[in-house]
Amino acid sequence: MIFELTILGSNSATPSFGRHQTAQLLNINEKFYLIDCGEGTQVRLKYYKKKFSRISHIFISHLHGDHYFGLPGLLSTMHLQGRTEELHLFAPAGLREILLILLKHSATTLNYPLHFHETNPEKPEQIFENKHIIVNSIPLQHGIPCTGFYFKEKPKTRKIIKEKLTDEFTLQEIIDLKHGKDVEINGKILRNEDFTIKKRQRSFAFCSDTSYQEGIIDQIRDVSLLYHETTFMKNYAEKALRTGHSTTHQAAQIAQKANAERLIIGHYSSRYREIQPLLQEAREIFPVTELAIEGKSFSVSEIEPS
Amino acid sequence: MIFELTILGSNSATPSFGRHQTAQLLNINEKFYLIDCGEGTQVRLKYYKKKFSRISHIFISHLHGDHYFGLPGLLSTMHLQGRTEELHLFAPAGLREILLILLKHSATTLNYPLHFHETNPEKPEQIFENKHIIVNSIPLQHGIPCTGFYFKEKPKTRKIIKEKLTDEFTLQEIIDLKHGKDVEINGKILRNEDFTIKKRQRSFAFCSDTSYQEGIIDQIRDVSLLYHETTFMKNYAEKALRTGHSTTHQAAQIAQKANAERLIIGHYSSRYREIQPLLQEAREIFPVTELAIEGKSFSVSEIEPS
Numbered sequence: 001m002i003f004e005l006t007i008l009g010s011n012s013a014t015p016s017f018g019r020h021q022t023a024q025l026l027n028i029n030e031k032f033y034l035i036d037c038g039e040g041t042q043v044r045l046k047y048y049k050k051k052f053s054r055i056s057h058i059f060i061s062h063l064h065g066d067h068y069f070g071l072p073g074l075l076s077t078m079h080l081q082g083r084t085e086e087l088h089l090f091a092p093a094g095l096r097e098i099l100l101i102l103l104k105h106s107a108t109t110l111n112y113p114l115h116f117h118e119t120n121p122e123k124p125e126q127i128f129e130n131k132h133i134i135v136n137s138i139p140l141q142h143g144i145p146c147t148g149f150y151f152k153e154k155p156k157t158r159k160i161i162k163e164k165l166t167d168e169f170t171l172q173e174i175i176d177l178k179h180g181k182d183v184e185i186n187g188k189i190l191r192n193e194d195f196t197i198k199k200r201q202r203s204f205a206f207c208s209d210t211s212y213q214e215g216i217i218d219q220i221r222d223v224s225l226l227y228h229e230t231t232f233m234k235n236y237a238e239k240a241l242r243t244g245h246s247t248t249h250q251a252a253q254i255a256q257k258a259n260a261e262r263l264i265i266g267h268y269s270s271r272y273r274e275i276q277p278l279l280q281e282a283r284e285i286f287p288v289t290e291l292a293i294e295g296k297s298f299s300v301s302e303i304e305p306s
Numbered sequence: 307m308i309f310e311l312t313i314l315g316s317n318s319a320t321p322s323f324g325r326h327q328t329a330q331l332l333n334i335n336e337k338f339y340l341i342d343c344g345e346g347t348q349v350r351l352k353y354y355k356k357k358f359s360r361i362s363h364i365f366i367s368h369l370h371g372d373h374y375f376g377l378p379g380l381l382s383t384m385h386l387q388g389r390t391e392e393l394h395l396f397a398p399a400g401l402r403e404i405l406l407i408l409l410k411h412s413a414t415t416l417n418y419p420l421h422f423h424e425t426n427p428e429k430p431e432q433i434f435e436n437k438h439i440i441v442n443s444i445p446l447q448h449g450i451p452c453t454g455f456y457f458k459e460k461p462k463t464r465k466i467i468k469e470k471l472t473d474e475f476t477l478q479e480i481i482d483l484k485h486g487k488d489v490e491i492n493g494k495i496l497r498n499e500d501f502t503i504k505k506r507q508r509s510f511a512f513c514s515d516t517s518y519q520e521g522i523i524d525q526i527r528d529v530s531l532l533y534h535e536t537t538f539m540k541n542y543a544e545k546a547l548r549t550g551h552s553t554t555h556q557a558a559q560i561a562q563k564a565n566a567e568r569l570i571i572g573h574y575s576s577r578y579r580e581i582q583p584l585l586q587e588a589r590e591i592f593p594v595t596e597l598a599i600e601g602k603s604f605s606v607s608e609i610e611p612s
Contacts, residue, residue, distance in 0.1 A: 014383040015349050039379040040346045043321050063411040065382045069375075073345040076371045077320040094411035101407055105369040105400035107450045144413045 001029045001132070003153070003202045004299045005225060006048060007266065009038040010292040012209075012231050012245075013066050016270035020294065021066035024227065025050055026151060026204055029132055034058045035149060035206050041070035042077050048295055052078055053085070057128065059135070060091035061208055062146035068095065072102050079110050086113040090127050090137075092145040093118045121145035124219055138219055140210035142244035148210070150220055152203040158196035159303070165195070200224070202300045205260075208267055211241050212250040217258045224300045226260040227292065229267035234281055236269075248278050252285035261300075266292025307335045307438070309459070309508045309606045311531060312354060313572065315344040316598040318515075318537050318551075319372050322576035325600065327372035330533065331356055332457060332510055335438055340364045341455060341512050347376035348383050354601055358384055359391070363434065365441070366397035367514055368452035374401065378408050385416050392419040396433050396443075398451045399424045427451035430525055444525055446516035448550035454516070456526055458509040464502035465609070471501070506530070508606045511566075514573055517547050518556040523564045530606045532566040533598065535573035540587055542575075554584050558591035567606075572598025 004027045011019035021038025025045070032054040034041075045052065052074070060068045068091070078087070089095065096116040103110070117127060119137050128135035131154075138148035157178035165174070173183040182192050205220040208229040220226060231245035240247050246254075248265065255263035263286050268275050275291055282289040290298070310333045317325035327344025331351070338360040340347075351358060358380070366374045374397070384393070395401065402422040409416070423433060425443050434441035437460075444454035463484035471480070479489040488498050511526040514535040526532060537551035546553050552560075554571065561569035569592050574581050581597055588595040596604070 013386050014379075015352070020349075039376065040349065043326075043346065046321070065378055065408070065412060069379045069382075070345065072371055073320075073375045076375075080319050092411075094407075098404075098407055098411060101400075101404055102371070105398070105404060105450070106371060144411070 006297045007292045008044045010266045012267045036067045037071040039069040042074040083112045090117045119147045148207040153201045156199040227264045230265040248281035252282040255286040263289040312603045313598045314350045316572045318573045342373045343377040345375040348380040389418045396423045425453045454513040459507045462505040533570045536571040554587035558588040561592040569595040
């Protein structure tokens with residue numbers, strides 16, 4: 001089952017140096033979860049050949065324009081393309097008011113049902129669940145109501161090593177193996193671990209925008225893939241705190257303390273034409289860091305890396 | 307004095323085939339007038355190296371998203387860039403409500419004064435005047451309140467043919483020449499037309515979006531440069547009428563009946579990958595037609611074409 005994050009926008013505040021504002025697409029088993037939606041996101045979705053029809057859930061962290069000014073255009077295009085499937089929006093309360101006013105003044109009634117789900121910036125809440133995943137909000141500190149989002153796969157059955165199966169196994173025995181049980185065939189106990197592999201509960205945490213918050217560490221502990229904003233380099237720690245943002249070192253410290261497997265940094269300030277120095281700084285503390293670069297995808301394997 | 311229109315977006319409704327939604331920039335004497343502001347306009351302004359600081363007046367025809375979803379992002383970037391000069395917005399009444407709600411939810415107070423001027427979709431009104439130009443609104447028919455904009459230079463003094471001047475001319479005689487008078491030097495009458503050239507009152511009419519409206523013809527008669535939307539080819543006349551749009555032939559008829567000097571067509575439906583056929587159709591009726599193509603500029607000479 002695929003679990004892959006694609007970066008659609010990596011810059012903060014304004015588009016600069018060919019970088020656009022925040023937007024990310026999480027593909028879990030070919031269902032697309034859009035996270036934040038900076039201006040022009042619909043153009044980049046098209047450019048990277050991501051079908052709008054696969055998006056049924058959109059998560060908006062907060063109501064600074066660089067995180068959602070692309071949403072009205074995307075919703076409008078979905079409408080004009082004849083979408084009829086329902087769409088779920090998870091966002092701070094104000095977004096509902098904003099979108100209803102935009103629709104009112106354009107005299108538009110959307111072809112598809114649009115469901116608003118208000119996020120709570122005060123405490124973590126489970127906001128979504130389907131067969132495969134659970135999504136929880138992550139309270140962040142950013143001057144206006146802001147949450148991150150924590151996507152986690154549900155517990156899974158074990159993966160059968162097909163090459164080891166013979167015709168002797170009954171369907172029930174295969175089901176037992178998947179559920180971690182040993183089985184007995186012809187009086188011989190077959191140990192589960194010789195016939196199956198554990199599948200991981202993969203997870204992705206999206207933390208943007210926020211000042212350094214140790215309070216989120218417990219919630220995202222052992223996360224497979226952590227995106228944490230790094231608007232500034234470490235010498236701007238004071239400005240970061242004042243504006244509700246984080247530095248490279250702070251993002252890396254969160255990754256380290258949460259025992260994240262991998263860290264992606266982004267939301268670069270427009271003061272940085274070159275972003276490699278941010279990567280170098282983050283890696284001083286957390287070596288397994290990568291840059292959010294538009295069009296780049298990050299996959300998480302279903303099997304524990306050996 | 308420069309009088310030049312640059313196309314920033316040429317498509318209708320949604321971005322398609324590399325074309326973006328409506329936005330145009332009119333440069334009159336190095337003052338920039340931004341007309342409509344589809345999503346991503348700020349990116350294309352940057353791409354074409356148009357300085358935001360030269361824009362002090364923005365004209366929005368109507369509140370369908372493809373004509374203004376780029377405005378919040380542009381205003382926000384101007385704010386973040388530290389703009390302090392006032393900005394004037396000419397738009398239907400609802401835009402004020404929309405922008406105030408966006409600002410409220412982002413807890414933003416703009417660094418610069420933003421003045422709203424409500425346009426009247428019912429009758430033409432003078433909405434702006436400075437030393438060089440007058441701008442009038444043009445009532446259009448489009449399902450929701452919608453106006454075009456008619457920019458016209460004020461009457462000008464005549465241009466002196468410098469090569470013909472000698473030291474004999476006094477300052478007063480030069481001023482008289484500029485004002486179209488003959489002058490007498492050494493008992494000899496010098497005819498004004500031998501020493502001066504008439505400077506034109508150039509004009510630009512922006513007509514988008516609208517069904518075919520003969521009512522606008524008187525207002526834009528003899529316009530130097532006419533932009534008229536052509537969402538559809540001529541075989542879609544019924545659909546054009548129903549959706550408040552125009553066909554190639556209809557735009558060309560307006561240009562012909564208004565005795566326009568030049569017609570630019572645009573706001574192409576996303577059903578058209580190729581837009582040359584639209585040009586061919588318009589030219590069947592009005593030969594001096596050109597396509598709105600992003601990045602392309604159209605200049606109007608100050609001197610009457612011979």
